[in-house]
Amino acid sequence: MEFVTAADGLRLAYDVTGEGQPLLCLPGLTRNMDDFEPVVDAFAGRAQVIRMDFRGRGASDWGDPATYQIPQEAADVLTLLDHMGLDRVTILGTSRGGLVALVLAAMARPRIAGVVFNDIGPVVSPEGLAYIMEYLGRPPRFKTLEEAAASFPRHYAPAFRDVPEANWAALARRIYRQEDGRLVNRYDPALRDAVAPAFAPEAQAPDLWPLFDALAGAPLGLIRGAGSNILSADTAAEMRRRRPDMAHAELPDRGHVPFLDEAPAIRVIATVLDQTQ
Structure with a gap:
């Protein structure tokens, strides 16, 4: 890098x-x-x-x-x-x-x-x-990467089907990191405030x-x-x-x-x- x-x-x-x-x-x-x-x-x-x-x-x-x-x-x-x-x-x-x-x-x-x-x-x-x-800017609901990966097939259904377990494990690793016994997002939570106006229903x-x-x-x-x-x-x-x-x-x-x-x-x-x- x-x-x-x-x-x-x-x-x-x-x-x-x-x-x-x-x-x-x-x-x-x-x-x-x-x-x-x-x-x-x-x-x-x-x-x-x-x-x-x-x-x-x-x-x-x-x-x-x-x-x-x-x-x-x-x-x-x-x-x-x-x-x-x-x-x-x-x-x-x-x-x-x-x-x-x-x-x-x-x-x-x-x-x-x-x-x-x-x-x-x-x-x-x-x-x-x-x-x-x-979910944007919210703390992860999971405590471990393994727990997150196990939940993804339900969370992403029905849009995602027939996804190998290795893909879900890789996704968890890519979007979270383990820190002090908990998961954190790999981005600044202030991103929510930055994009919220553009995402509002009334936004043009x-x-x-x-x-x-x-x-x-x-x-x-x-x-x-x-x-x-x-x-x-x-x-x-x-x-x-x-x-x-x-x-x-x-x-x-x-x-x-x-x-x-x-x-x-x-x-x-x-x-x-x-x-x-």
């Missing part, structure tokens, strides 16, 4: 594995670079897999919660690219990471070689936002379709869990209508978000990388 310093002095964690064309992996709202372990396993032999923790998450520093906003996170991505001397990258964005990719389409379109959206699009379903607010969602359209000419991929409560089937269909050339996989027995070890998901990522060589 390495660190880059943002303009406001925060240290941002990142990891680089493999060689070849750069694939930048951006995680979801409360998640971190460990979500992309399956991507490292699948692609480190053909790509430079770069995983980043957004500010306030994972191994990155916590800062002013007012900076836990997508435009700042996009600026942090550009800081990392400049630090690494990378002119262009393909982005694999999970949930929040995909929204950051959309903002980068407006801020720095020439830096984007291609984008794979993992269960996210220009419209975020309100029911999914409401579900996130049920910005129109992100122009940002999606700004990716014209860039190879795109879309991975959707069939049971997703964040990316609706209608939004996914509109994305495909606007970009009929977009690689696509609809994953049965998966919700928000797919693990990225699923064979169809791997094929989508591989297709976009092939197109951006």
Whole structure:
């Protein structure tokens, strides 16, 4: 793991594995670079897999919660690219990471070689936002990683089925850490206050379709869990209508978000990388 310093002095964690064309992996709202372990396993032999923790998450520093906003996170991505001397990258964005990719389409379109959206699009379903607010910033209900992993099959049902036990154990390890005999979240709990206004039912969602359209000419991929409560089937269909050339996989027995070890998901990522060589 390495660190880059943002303009406001925060240290941002990142990891680089493999060689070849750069694939930048951006995680979801409360998640971190460990979500992309399956991507490292699948692609480190053909790509430079770069995983980043957004500010306030994972191994990155916590800062002013007012900076836990997508435009700042996009600026942090550009800081990392400049630090690494990378002119262009393909982005694999999970949930929040995909929204950051959309903002980068407006801020720095020439830096984007291609984008794979993992269960996210220009419209975020309100029911999914409401579900996130049920747990965001709350202490874990579990005492051990083993207890958390054992509860996940019930907690994530029915959107997730036929998930190997090893996946649930890995998920628990990725989102929690053991500390003083209890579990804690691997993110700043103040993240809740930072995003609550945008998640409120009365909040006016910005129109992100122009940002999606700004990716014209860039190879795109879309991975959707069939049971997703964040990316609706209608939004996914509109994305495909606007970009009929977009690689696509609809994953049965998966919700928000797919693990990225699923064979169809791997094929989508591989297709976009092939197109951006």
